[in-house]
Structure formats: C-alpha cells, structure tokens
Amino acid sequence: MRPSVFQRLDGAARNMLPAGVTLLLLILAQIPLHLPGVANIMPPLALIGVYYWAIHRPDLLTAGSAFLIGVLQDLLAGLPLGVSALVLLLVQGIVAARRRFFLGRGFGALWFGFGLVGLAASLAVWVLVSGLAGALLDPRPPLFQFLFALFLFPPLVKLMGHAQSAFLKEA
C-alpha cells in the first residue's frame, strides 16, 4: 500500500527533525545574552547537535548536511569560511563510523565521547583559525568555551532525546 500525501509529508517533516534541531542550536548560540563573560566563551551549540544525531540517526543528519550546517555557521558567525564546515564534517564522519560503541552504553559514555570529540574539535578550530590568521591565538578562551560546551551538553542531549522519542519513534 502506498502512503497518502499527508503521510509522506508527515514523514518528511519528521525526518527533517535532526537537521532542524541542529540549525536551531546554531541560531541560539548567536543570541546576545547580555551576561558578563558569556559572549566570549559561547560554544558553537551546533556541534552538540551534529554529535548527538551522528550517533542516533546518521541516516537523517548525513555528512552532507553537517557540511552545509558548517558552511552556514561560518557565514553567520564571521569565522573564516570552511573552518566549521570541515570540523563538523569530520565530527559527523568519525562519530557515525564509531556509533556502535556509544549505543547502549548509557549517558556516561556519550558524555565522555563528547569530551574527546569536543576537545579535538576546539583544537582543530584553534589551529585552523590561527593558521588562517597567521597569528597564534590565546588558547584560554577556546578552552573555557569547550568546558562551557561540556557543561551545556547534558540538558541539550536530554531535550534532543525527548524530541527523538516523540517524533522519531521507529528508530
């Protein structure tokens, strides 16, 4: 039996959830919060989205969409073009290939994995931005940014888990 138009539209909308949530995180990270010190260490929240969905639904947030989200982040955040595109693409590729390790190991492994991936991603962005600018950047703000991302990881993952079980039950 072929699904009706409505069913297909519904399915398509549900399948856009991972990319949509990641785009939302990308936008939210740019909102000025007017809190002292936060703006300088606001992490790129899209990284958390790409990491989460690369483990849980790599078929819906593909390497291609990670790349495009990265390009969008570079254009919006005023970073050198291509830096986030490369980093998010590599994160998606590497994490999606090792996703079996994380599935069914509980939250601790997920968080630990993000610690490694996030640190590597911060380091990569630091190296690329420094290289493209031709000057060594102060490594402290990126480090604090990474720690802040680690701190924001549990609540965001909890929210994304709820969204996944509400809209993408079959997975």
Added chain:
Amino acid sequence: MKSPSGSTTRLAQVKQLAGRFAFASMVAAAFALMLLGKADTVLVERMRGSVTDAVTPLFEMLSRPAATMAEFVDNVRNLATVRTENTRLREENAKLLRWQSVARQLEAENGQLRGLLNFVPGPDAGFIAARVVADTGGAFAHSLLVNAGARDGVRKGQAVLAGDGLVGRVAQVGQRSARVLLVTDLNSRIPVLVESSRARAILSGDNGERPRLNYLSDSMRVEAGDRVVTSGHGGVLPPGLPVGVAVQAGDGWRVEPFASRYRLEYVRIVDYGLSGILGPAEDGRAVGSGR
C-alpha cells in the same frame, strides 16, 4: 534478512566507495572554501551578506526576550547597590556639571578662534541607531550583527559607537543587516593615539578582552590610565573617538575598552563620509560592495 549474494555485496562495496568519495570531496571542498575566503573575494562577502539578511528577522525576534530577561536579572542585582550607586551618581553629576560649564566656555572660545582663522570644518557626522541582534563567533571571532543595513545608509568601514566609546567598525553590509567587527577581534587594526602625549599606535585585537597597542611611537610617554582615542589616520575612522584607557600588561601596553561586549544592546553607527545618510538604497549597495 537474505544471505548476501555476490551481486549485493558488490553493490554494498560500490555504495561504500561512493560514500567515501563524497566524504573526501567534501573535505576538499572545505579546504577550497578556506582558500576562497582567504582571497577575500566580493563573492564571499555577498554570500555572508545574504545569509545574515535572511536570518536577521529571526534574530530580531529571539533577541528581544533574551534582552528582557537580562534586564530583569540586572534589575534584581541592582536593588542591592541602589543606595551607594545613587551617592556615586550624585557626586559624578556635580563633577559633570562643572565640566559642562568648562565645555560651554571652550565651545564659545573655539567658535571665536575658528572665525578668526577661517577654519574649514569637517563634514557633520550623521548617526544611525541600530539594535544588536546577534553576538557571533564565541571565542574565535568577536563580531555583532545589527539590524540596520545598506538601505538604512550603513556603509563598510563606518565607526560604531556605544554610549561610552568605540565598539568597532562595520565590516560587512547586507541590505538590512550589518556585521560589526569589534576592536577586540583578531582582525581588527585601528590607528589610535594616546590623548595626553599624542603618541601614536595601532590598536590590534587578539580575541582577548583587551586589545594590544602595537607600534607605539613613544612608549616612554604612556602612563596607566591614559585615555586612548582614534587618530583618524588612514581616513577610515574620524579622529578623537574615545576607545579606552591604557593599561600595562606583561607584554607591553594594552587598552581596556570603554564599551564591553556583553552590555551592548543599541549602538550608533557614525556616518562621517561625504555621502549623505539619506542616499538611495541602490547607490548605497554599490558603495558598500565596491570598497
């Protein structure tokens, strides 16, 4: 599941190979984008402009509740210090009133002297007020998005001020949005001078809180607490805009900016150029992208 026959395994292999090829070509594309961005073509700037234009309405919507919440938190925090703050402000007000009378005298005297000298005044500056809708870049780039663009008369290179001093300059202009490069950004270089000694320097951002004073012409004549203002060299920014105060750091002199990134809600974009602020939008676009 079916047991894998020869043709299906081959198909899977081809698929895997295609996937790897696509991944490798995207990695190559990312490096190609870096080269393209480094060449700083008009194309990249136009892409940035259209993306920020498209997202700015969304930012405008989202940044309002955030600002309201921050205001509430601020109000609660201020309740405790309201008395001491009040005394401080009274003293400051008395001091400022004295300064005001001095400024009036000087203004009158200045007017008379200019009349004697046949002085040709510079063009009057026009202001464009804009709201900060996004604070982008985190630790790696210090820039803001504001909700005014080419159609409001914003041009690349204009100075951006908050109430207390120079914030940065306009780095990229879309139709209804613009990116402000803060003085603390890695790519920010601003010719400044130390107000009291007139020693010149280049204020270079390094993504830290305090930008460096590079190429200081006379470092012996700088003292901690000296005001640093724009020098107007290079003809991009008008002279005399307050930037911050000089502070001694381990590796030389740095500047503590008057404007702090997190407090910016509204900024003034100063139009000091020869083109009027009410020029047609098409004209503005051509000027904005041509520079």
